[in-house]
Amino acid sequence: MAGYVEMYRLGKTYDTPNGPAVIVEDFNLNMQQGEYICLLGHSGCGKSTVLSMVAGLNEITDGGVVVANHEIDGPGPDRGVVFQSPCLMPWMTAMDNVLLGVNQVYPHGTTSQKRDIAGYYLTLVGLGNSLGVRASSLSQGMQQRVGIARAFALKPKMLLLDEPFGMLDSLTRMELQEILLEILKRDKITTLMITHDVDEALFMSDRVVMMTNGPRARVGKIIDVPFDRPRVRADVLDHPEYYDYRADMIRFLEDQDHKKLKADAEKLEALKAKNAQELQQQA
Numbered sequence: 001m002a003g004y005v006e007m008y009r010l011g012k013t014y015d016t017p018n019g020p021a022v023i024v025e026d027f028n029l030n031m032q033q034g035e036y037i038c039l040l041g042h043s044g045c046g047k048s049t050v051l052s053m054v055a056g057l058n059e060i061t062d063g064g065v066v067v068a069n070h071e072i073d074g075p076g077p078d079r080g081v082v083f084q085s086p087c088l089m090p091w092m093t094a095m096d097n098v099l100l101g102v103n104q105v106y107p108h109g110t111t112s113q114k115r116d117i118a119g120y121y122l123t124l125v126g127l128g129n130s131l132g133v134r135a136s137s138l139s140q141g142m143q144q145r146v147g148i149a150r151a152f153a154l155k156p157k158m159l160l161l162d163e164p165f166g167m168l169d170s171l172t173r174m175e176l177q178e179i180l181l182e183i184l185k186r187d188k189i190t191t192l193m194i195t196h197d198v199d200e201a202l203f204m205s206d207r208v209v210m211m212t213n214g215p216r217a218r219v220g221k222i223i224d225v226p227f228d229r230p231r232v233r234a235d236v237l238d239h240p241e242y243y244d245y246r247a248d249m250i251r252f253l254e255d256q257d258h259k260k261l262k263a264d265a266e267k268l269e270a271l272k273a274k275n276a277q278e279l280q281q282q283a
């Protein structure tokens, strides 16, 4: 079935000093409009590579990405991106940082209309009383709230979140997860989020997509998350199947771990054998 977002045969080969490295290969994923997908996988498997290609920030070497019937070709305001660290202009206020994006998307709006949009999203993320505070004076959690408000204020067709809560303490993290779900309840934006956190993935997403280990990483396993929305954390944790889903995800990741250890050991053995052969030839 065609999706609102289609990643088809997506691939990325980086040029490295040791030659071309195929990091992602034949990555296929369709997303329905308004769907929330979390992307999980071991460190270095290629999650950010996939997300940055969808964002148009990283050149696609194979296949492609279609968002709302348009093949993407570089970054655009139809995709809002939030990284682990929000990359704000430190000397500008929270309001002005959000206005930077709003000005781009609503060039013909009046100043007061643009301020209303920026103020609306800043208030939703809990910064209604800090609109005029410089980014450099905001805590890390508050800066991340500005980053989220900035992404939403663009009214994107798609949100791309690369471990957006990764640097936050667990209380702020939980609060922002809930704020994000609350905004998405109204705005229903198709969202792809990278996380390393199995519980976060289960709480936030409609589907969890787990990648195989690189090189040549691709979609390894997809889990449909059945919990009702709007989600209440306590109810999700109390769901009779919660721990089965969790165990299923951890099993997949552990299995990938074993495969990686085995592949690493084989590589080491091959290297040892090659060295021994070279020594023998020299003797």
Ligand SMILES: Nc1ncnc2c1ncn2[C@@H]1O[C@H](COP(=O)(O)OP(=O)(O)OP(=O)(O)O)[C@@H](O)[C@H]1O
Pocket: 014, 015, 016, 021, 023, 041, 042, 043, 044, 045, 046, 047, 048, 049, 050, 214
């Ligand atoms: N510009 C680049 N040139 C060469 N190799 C790269 C480049 N960018 C990333 N890589 C390699 O591609 C692989 C995947 O990196 P990527 O950042 O996409 O992984 P990830 O799954 O997001 O990792 P993490 O969970 O640790 O953030 C890694 O081996 C990385 O070293």
